[in-house]
Amino acid sequence: MQPKTLFRTSLILIAATAAYKVLGFAEKVALAHFFGTSTTADAYLAGAAVVLLMGFLLGDIAGPTLVPMILHDQTNSPRTLRASLGLVSLAAVPLTGLGWLYAAQLAHLFGPGFDQPTLLMTATIIRIGLLAFPVMCFTAVLGAWYQAFEQFTRPALADLMLKLAPVIALIATGSVYGLAWGLVVGAVLRLMPLLQADVPWLPSWRWRGARLTTVLQHAYPLLLTSLVSVHLISVIENAIASTVGAGAVAAQTYARRIVEVPIILLPQVLGRVLFPVLTSLVLQRNYQALQQWLARCWRWSLLLTLPLMVLGMVLCQQIVALLLQRGAFDQQSVQLTSTALWAALPGLPALALSTLLIRFSYAMGDTRWPSVMRVLGALLQIGLALWWRRWGLAGLGWATTVSLWAETLALAWLAQKTVQQPIKLDWRFMGQVLGASSVAGGLAWWVIQSWQPSSPSSLLLSLTSASTLGLIGFVVSLVLGRNAEIGLLWQHWRQGRIR
Known part of the structure; x- marks a missing residue:
């Protein structure tokens, strides 16, 4: 991909993902308006976190696992994709059934501080949301095909349905259960635009010659990484926050969404666009170009996130009040959320850098050591959160910040070893x-x-x-x-x- 094409593609993808993030934040604004930082908001956010843990888990591993194989052997890539879809379909249905049977136990596991009515509400939300799980898994595998052939616009626009439908459902019904059903409808609408005639989307259960063994060998480290350090950690964060006090889960989630907006708009988008480019450079063994891309991404990540971090810490209370203070979201909710936001913002540059460094390592074909680094970072965060929760939401926020910086420094060291040249700090x-x-x-x-x-x-x-x-x-x-x-x-x- 040429620099000019890369720039234009990035702009299109930034616009689409910005719209996605705006709709996602609109969902949180509507939730804050109707329920504030109440136990109802806590129940939905904890239940939705469990559903999204299962639904988005495959999305994080499908691209890094399948894209290199599709680019390396394009002749057999349709067979590989269809066999992967068949395998995912066989696994998703029984997992959905298990989630239905044990929804009450999941609610208690990930909301140990909830009272009984909140636990019952959380379990109901989990059962409704799990209906979207098989569809989300199917979408994740198809997304890898589009990514391999540098077709980013259609999947990005399809993602909007996953956020638009819940917002409409909540506004129309005013019910937290309506919001959960909106998530299911949005997952179905998100899949439909990806079912194109030129895409081999029909699943196959004839797996001979489909290289599924190679797919699984590359996938299992990513599965562990995504499960522990990306999705499960957010669910565990909610579980720990549920023991801090009523409204802590909601306040922490609102703060996390505000912090993640800059990451969606640039580093994550840049990482998605650059991944096929970096993979091609690896296949060409052009390590000098890889190092140049890595250094430039590092500099621009700092250039764009450090001022946002400082401005956010100075203006955090005013930002929360402007975005969320309406309806049931009162001054106490503003104080809770701004406390969580202030403690989490110093981790913003580290979050941006780690997003890029992870993609770089995946392009190099190294999925094992980045997985180890991220799992260790997640364990450090959990340990610090349990130790510092006596300081409330501020302690949980600083646990996230410290663990993010430790993980990012480890990933930077790993990238230096991978390119076999020292990365000079300017x-x-x-x-x-x-x-x-x-x-x-x-x-x-x-x-x-x-x-x-x-x-x-x-x-x-x-x-x-x-x-x-x-x-x-x-x-x-x-x-x-x-x-x-x-x-x-x-x-x-x-x-x-x-x-």
Whole structure:
């Protein structure tokens, strides 16, 4: 993929995933409006986390497992895809049945601090949501085919259905169970656009010659990684938060969604777009180009997330109030959520960097050691959360932050070993970005302290002014410091290479 094509594809995918994230956040805003940080919100978020744990688990391993095989042997790739769909179909149905039978036990396991009515509500939500599980598994495998052939737009637009349907259902019914049924409908609508005539989507149970053994060998480390360090960790976080107090699960989830928005908009999108490119470079054994891509992604990740981290920490209470304070979401809910947000924001740069480093390792064909790193990071987070939960939501947030940085540093060391060349740290660049981010935070703090908003409109205006002035100060500081990446971007723009 050429740089100009890569840039345009990234913009399209950023727009689609931005819409996805906006709809996902709209779901949380609607949930906050109807239920605030009540036990009803806690029940839905805990039950939905269990369902999404099972539904999205395969999505994290299908791409890294199947994409290299499809690109390496395109002649037999339809057979491999159809056999993978057949295997997934056989596994998903009995797992759904088990989830139905043991929904009450799952609710108690992942919400140990809930009272009995909340546990019953959580179990009902789990049973409804699990109807979407087989469909979500089927969609995950099909998505790997589109990703291998660099067709990102259709899957990204289809993903919107998974968020749009629950929002409509909640607004229409005002019921938490209506929201759960909306998740099921959204999963079905998400699958339908992917069933194209030129895609081998019919499952096959004739597995001879389909290389399923190779698929499973590559998949099991990713399965362990995704299960423990991505999805299961969020469910365990909810379980620990349920012991902190009523509303803690909801407050922590709202804060997590706010933190994840910048990750969806750039590093995760960039990682998805670059994955086929990196895989092709690996097949060509072009390690110098791989190192250049890695260094540039690292610099731009810091360049874009550090100022967001500082501005978010300065303005966290105002951000939560503007986004969520309406209906049942009162001042106490604002305080709970902003506390969780403030403690989680220092992990934002690490989350962005680890997202890119994981994709880089997968492209190199290394799924084992990244899996080990991420599992160890998840275990560290759980241990710290259990130790620091005495400090409430702030302790849980700092447990996430510390474990994210430890995992990211380990992944960076692993990437250095993989390219067989030392990654040179540009301390001047890091100093410039940190200094410019401090300037942005100081300007934003001055604006918000000088302007005490008294209404939602004035709060929006004060936040916009503080953020804009902070970002202007950030860019000006980088320009005055002659930051290399800013200068290179300006040079490319003048040459017409980024348009």
